[in-house]
Amino acid sequence: MQQITIIQYGAGNLFSVANLIRRLGYTVTCTENPDILRQADKVIFPGVGQAASAMQRLQANGLDTLIPRLEMPVLGICLGMQLLCNRSEEGNVKGLGIFPADVVKFPATGKIPHMGWNQVSFQDSLLSRGIEEQEWMYFAHSYYLPPNDYTTAICTCNQIPFSAVIHKDNFWGCQFHPEKSAEAGQQLIQNFLNL
Amino acid sequence: MTLAKRIIPCLDVKDGMVVKGEQFRNLQISGSIVELAERYSREGADELVFLDISASLESRRTRLEWVEEVARHIQIPFTVGGGISSEKDVEALLARGADKISVNTSALQHPSLITRLAGLFGSQCVVAAIDARPDNGQWEVYSHGGHLPAGKELYSWAKEVEDLGAGEILFTAINRDGTCQGFATEAIARLTDIVNIPVIASGGAGCKEDFLEVFTRGRADAALAAGTFHSGKIRVPELKTYLRQEHINIR
Numbered sequence: 195m196q197q198i199t200i201i202q203y204g205a206g207n208l209f210s211v212a213n214l215i216r217r218l219g220y221t222v223t224c225t226e227n228p229d230i231l232r233q234a235d236k237v238i239f240p241g242v243g244q245a246a247s248a249m250q251r252l253q254a255n256g257l258d259t260l261i262p263r264l265e266m267p268v269l270g271i272c273l274g275m276q277l278l279c280n281r282s283e284e285g286n287v288k289g290l291g292i293f294p295a296d297v298v299k300f301p302a303t304g305k306i307p308h309m310g311w312n313q314v315s316f317q318d319s320l321l322s323r324g325i326e327e328q329e330w331m332y333f334a335h336s337y338y339l340p341p342n343d344y345t346t347a348i349c350t351c352n353q354i355p356f357s358a359v360i361h362k363d364n365f366w367g368c369q370f371h372p373e374k375s376a377e378a379g380q381q382l383i384q385n386f387l388n389l
Numbered sequence: 390m391t392l393a394k395r396i397i398p399c400l401d402v403k404d405g406m407v408v409k410g411e412q413f414r415n416l417q418i419s420g421s422i423v424e425l426a427e428r429y430s431r432e433g434a435d436e437l438v439f440l441d442i443s444a445s446l447e448s449r450r451t452r453l454e455w456v457e458e459v460a461r462h463i464q465i466p467f468t469v470g471g472g473i474s475s476e477k478d479v480e481a482l483l484a485r486g487a488d489k490i491s492v493n494t495s496a497l498q499h500p501s502l503i504t505r506l507a508g509l510f511g512s513q514c515v516v517a518a519i520d521a522r523p524d525n526g527q528w529e530v531y532s533h534g535g536h537l538p539a540g541k542e543l544y545s546w547a548k549e550v551e552d553l554g555a556g557e558i559l560f561t562a563i564n565r566d567g568t569c570q571g572f573a574t575e576a577i578a579r580l581t582d583i584v585n586i587p588v589i590a591s592g593g594a595g596c597k598e599d600f601l602e603v604f605t606r607g608r609a610d611a612a613l614a615a616g617t618f619h620s621g622k623i624r625v626p627e628l629k630t631y632l633r634q635e636h637i638n639i640r
Contacts, residue, residue, distance in 0.1 A: 209486040213461055243511050305585055307513045307556055310392040310610070311435055311640045330393060330640040332466055334488075334513040350391070374466050374488065376430070 198387065199234035200224045201261075201274075203251045211240055211271065211373040214383055226255045235266055236387055241273030245297070245337070246285025248273060262290050267389045268365050272335060275360065275367030284337050292365050295342045304352030307336040314358045314370065316347045321359060321366060321385045329378045331358070331370035338369065393640040394604045394632070395435035395611035396625055397589060398618045400425060400459075402471075403443040405451065409616040411567030413520075413535035416442075419619035423458055429618070430463035432625040435640055437463055438491070438559070438613060441471030442534060453485050460486020468516055470559075474502070476509055483510065491516035491559055494532040497539045497546075500553055507554030515557075516589075517550035519543065521576075522563040528576055535563045543576065544583055551584045558584060559613065562592035567616055569595025577607035589613050597623060597631045604637050 198215055200208050202224040212222045215238075223230060231237060239261065241248055252258045261268070261278075270278045279289045282297040289297070300306045311330045316322040333349070338356035341348055347359035349369070360367045366386065372379035400407045400422060407425055410416040419425070422439075429437055439459060441452045456469055469482050470491030479490050490510075496503050496517060506515045520535045521528045521543040528543035539546075547558055560580055562573035570593050577590045587610035590603045594614035603609045617623050632639045 207483045207486070207488065209457075209460060209484065210464075210488070213486065214464065242514070243509075302585070305587055305610070307586075308392070309513055309556065309587060310395055312392050334466075336512070371466075374464065376433075376464050380464060 196220060196235040196387065197233060198222050198236050198238070199231055200238045200240060201231065201257065202226050203248070203255060203257060207242055208240055211238060211383075214373045214380060215387070218380070218384055218387065220387060226257065228256060228260050231260065231264070236389070237264060237266060237268045239268055239270040239274035239278070241271065241277060243273060244285060245273060245276060245282040245289075246287040248277060249287050249289070252277070258290060262292050265364060267386065269386050270365070270367035271373070272369060272371055275369055276337060276339065278360075278365055278367050279339060282337060293339075293342070293344055293360055293362055293367070295339055295344070297337050297339050299337050300351060300354065307334055308338070308351040309334045312349050312351070314347050314349045316359070319346045319359075319361060320389055321361070321382055322347065323385050324381050325378055330375070331372070331379060332374040333370045335369060391638055392610070393435065393638050394609070395589070396600070396628060396639075397436045397438055397611050397613040398425070398429040398434050398625070399438040399440060399591070399613050399615040401440050401442050401615055402452075402455065405455065407619060408442070409567065409619060412563055413566055419616065422455055423462055425619060426459045427462045429625060430465050433629055433640070434465060434625050436466045436468065436611070438468045438470070440491070441469070453481055456482055456487055457485040470516070470518055476505060479506055479510060479514075483514070489514050489516050489557070491518040493518040493520065496550065497530070497532045497541065500549065503550055503553040503555050507556070512554050512556035515555050516559050517555035517557070518559040518561070519546060519550070520561045520563050531563060535566075544579065547580055547584050551586050555586065557587045557589060559589040559591060565593030568593055569617060571595060571599040572603040572607060572609070572612065574602055574607040577603060577609050581608040581610070587611065594623070597628050600628060600632060601635050601637065604632070
């Protein structure tokens with residue numbers, strides 16, 4: 195039986211992602227304990243809220259040095275994905291630096307936050323198996339990661355393209371909320387758990 | 390790739406049952422909370438709103454259990470409102486699976502609540518619900534479930550909640566609620582011009598054409614309805630097919 199662990203560091207709502215994984219038939223542990231995290235088969239790194247305060251909470255538990263060294267598949271969701279990057283303009287904070295790219299704020303030329311269902315263009319990857327090339331996913335964010343070498347799915351907000359999924363080695367990130375994205379989101383989580 | 394227009398069924402909950410009234414009165418039981426929630430999630434609703442319209446102290450406690458029960462059965466975004474007046478209320482609801490919360494009366498009484506909640510939980514989490522009706526030629530905002538005039542005018546209050554940090558506005562035209570006479574399209578169009586955050590239109594949905602009109606002429610980002618979905622008069626999949634045929638960007 196796989197050990198699925200969700201990093202619980204006080205940044206947002208773990209209920210839905212834990213609920214979905216349980217419904218897929220797995221057991222889930224939510225923890226900030228580094229020893230338990232190290233033993234996981236899969237780690238999910240969620241996050242809702244503000245980048246600077248989330249980083250502070252990671253630092254308080256030493257998770258800022260632990261996460262980049264994890265060797266099992268890690269999936270960052272929303273703010274979790276953004277924190278895997280080098281830097282975020284939100285609170286001008288240094289991230290975990292796994293992806294050498296910076297997160298910036300959407301300009302106020304259109305409606306922000308980018309909130310709702312938008313169509314994502316997926317490149318073929320392990321995470322996108324069984325998902326349409328153009329699939330609707332649910333987003334809620336005001337900051338974004340411009341497309342870069344690690345982008346494997348792309349989306350657009352007010353004509354600005356941004357990274358919807360990123361991948362480097364054992365680290366994955368998705369800007370949307372798979373746990374809120376109906377069957378397509380569930381498929382993505384299942385694909386991650388199948389890695 | 391632009392955001393889809395959202396279709397949002399709303400569960401008005403009183404004493405553990407989904408109810409529906411007309412112009413906020415004459416409540417009738419419409420069905421079971423979990424049954425309806427699950428049906429809408431399965432049928433392709435883009436989001437679900439749960440409004441606790443009894444909001445007594447007793448119902449606050451049981452509300453948490455209902456919220457969790459609903460959250461377990463759906464995989465779409467989930468907004469909870471009704472009697473939310475503190476950071477603690479919000480924290481408890483988010484821990485039970487809500488994604489956003491809506492504030493109404495408490496925000497009218499203490500506008501700074503919106504700013505505090507947005508600061509703690511992010512703007513994307515805070516929906517400002519505004520109930521209003523036309524009185525003597527202007528849209529008057531009401532508090533306490535549409536019962537008391539709040540002494541504010543719709544458009545200025547909408548701008549204010551945006552400035553305070555709300556991530557979305559849920560505007561209900563009280564005079565249209567439950568009438569099936571169509572949305573208050575002109576007021577909604579003006580609202581969407583004034584604010585730069587998404588506007589959810591509510592009150593008056595009676596037929597598929599009402600939704601088309603509120604998305605085109607009203608330029609609403611989302612449309613919410615309750616009774617017309619609960620009764621089965623409009624089914625979400627058929628509505629979405631119709632709107633797609635009419636070239637509305639729909640998931």
